[in-house]
Amino acid sequence: xxxxxxxEKKGYPDSIYVNxxxxxxxxxxxxxxxRMLVRYxxxxxxxxxxxxxxxxxxxxxxxxxNALKYQGLLEEILLDxxxxxxxxxxxxxTSLLVVMLYDLQDRKFQKxxxxxxxxVVAEVQEIGHYLYRxxxxxxxxxxxxxxxxxALSIEYLVPETLRKxxxxxxxLPVCLYVNSLEDVIRDLEMKGFTKVESVSEFDHHTYAVxxxxxxxxxxxxxxxxxxxxxxxxxxxxxxxx
Numbered sequence: 001x002x003x004x005x006x007x008e009k010k011g012y013p014d015s016i017y018v019n020x021x022x023x024x025x026x027x028x029x030x031x032x033x034x035r036m037l038v039r040y041x042x043x044x045x046x047x048x049x050x051x052x053x054x055x056x057x058x059x060x061x062x063x064x065x066n067a068l069k070y071q072g073l074l075e076e077i078l079l080d081x082x083x084x085x086x087x088x089x090x091x092x093x094t095s096l097l098v099v100m101l102y103d104l105q106d107r108k109f110q111k112x113x114x115x116x117x118x119x120v121v122a123e124v125q126e127i128g129h130y131l132y133r134x135x136x137x138x139x140x141x142x143x144x145x146x147x148x149x150x151a152l153s154i155e156y157l158v159p160e161t162l163r164k165x166x167x168x169x170x171x172l173p174v175c176l177y178v179n180s181l182e183d184v185i186r187d188l189e190m191k192g193f194t195k196v197e198s199v200s201e202f203d204h205h206t207y208a209v210x211x212x213x214x215x216x217x218x219x220x221x222x223x224x225x226x227x228x229x230x231x232x233x234x235x236x237x238x239x240x241x
Contacts, residue, residue, distance in 0.1 A: 010113030011103060014121035015052065016060050021096035022047035023064035028095065029071055038075045038084060038098075041091035054236050058228070067102040070154060073145060074098050077105075080141035083134040093123055100127050101138070105154070109139050176227065176238045178215045184237050191230070 026047065028040060051057040067074065078084035078101065089097060112128055131138065146154070178184050185195070188207065196206045202220045210216035217238070219227060232238045 009107040010110065011107065012059065012063070013115045013118035014124040015050075015119060016056060016063065017096060017100055017103070017124050017127075018121055019049050019051065019056070019060035020063035020067070020099045021093075022049055023061055024067050024099050025095040027064065027068055028098075029068070037079055038094060039091045040094045054239070055233070058240070063099055063103060066106070067099045070102060071098065073154060074101050076145055077101065077138060077141045080144060081134055081137040083130070083138060086130065089127070089130065093127065096123060096127050097131075100124070100131060104131055104138070105142055109135055176217050176219065176240055178217055179237045179239070181215060184217070184232055187232055187237075 025040060030036075030040075049060075051060065075084075075098070078097070084094075084097070111132070142154070145151075189195075191205075193205045193207055194203075196202065196208050198208055199218060201208070204220065204222070206220065208218045210218055227233060227238070228240070230238065233240075
């Protein structure tokens with residue numbers, strides 16, 4: 001199986017959490033020392049990351065940026081539930097804790113799936129067991145946050161300016177670089193996609209060749225999730241622009 005995308009949101013292999021935590025460590029929002037309640041350890045060294053494939057890279061970055069988007073909320077949940085500070089978890093593992101907490105709440109606090117064929121990472125297992133112990137308190141803390149901010153779901157807890165940016169971005173067509181145009185077009189047509197001349201002719205399963213750059217294909221924004229699951233993407237024949 002080439003893809004590491006969540007299956008029914010049962011979690012990811014340990015290596016995905018490790019890489020997502022390293023990415024998050026480099027991009028998280030630093031607060032002033034006097035306001036810093038959650039500590040992330042030293043951030044000076046560039047992390048060394050080994051991605052199994054392009055799909056692993058994409059999923060790791062996606063997880064890290066989702067944790068960044070909800071960093072304030074996740075920190076509030078950790079503090080409110082009294083699961084942080086935890087003196088058995090060093091500051092260097094706080095990024096892993098935050099990334100795995102985002103994933104846990106995204107899966108509605110369901111247990112992680114065991115990926116038998118994947119390498120087990122001791123720190124990921126440690127954080128996972130720790131979060132399980134606090135599961136009920138974490139769920140209660142999230143519920144209190146939603147009540148406090150009168151939010152139906154955590155999506156409503158994103159700052160309004162960021163939410164508007166995301167809405168604009170989600171309406172834009174999806175652009176994908178092509179490694180082998182003939183192979184890709186043949187494969188897309190076998191999957192029921194139809195080529196059209198321009199974006200204005202987009203229907204559901206349609207695509208167009210970029211007028212200025214002939215190794216770029218453009219798709220309707222509604223197809224983004226479906227496109228990312230194609231073998232063409234896993235095989236790196238299509239690359240997201």
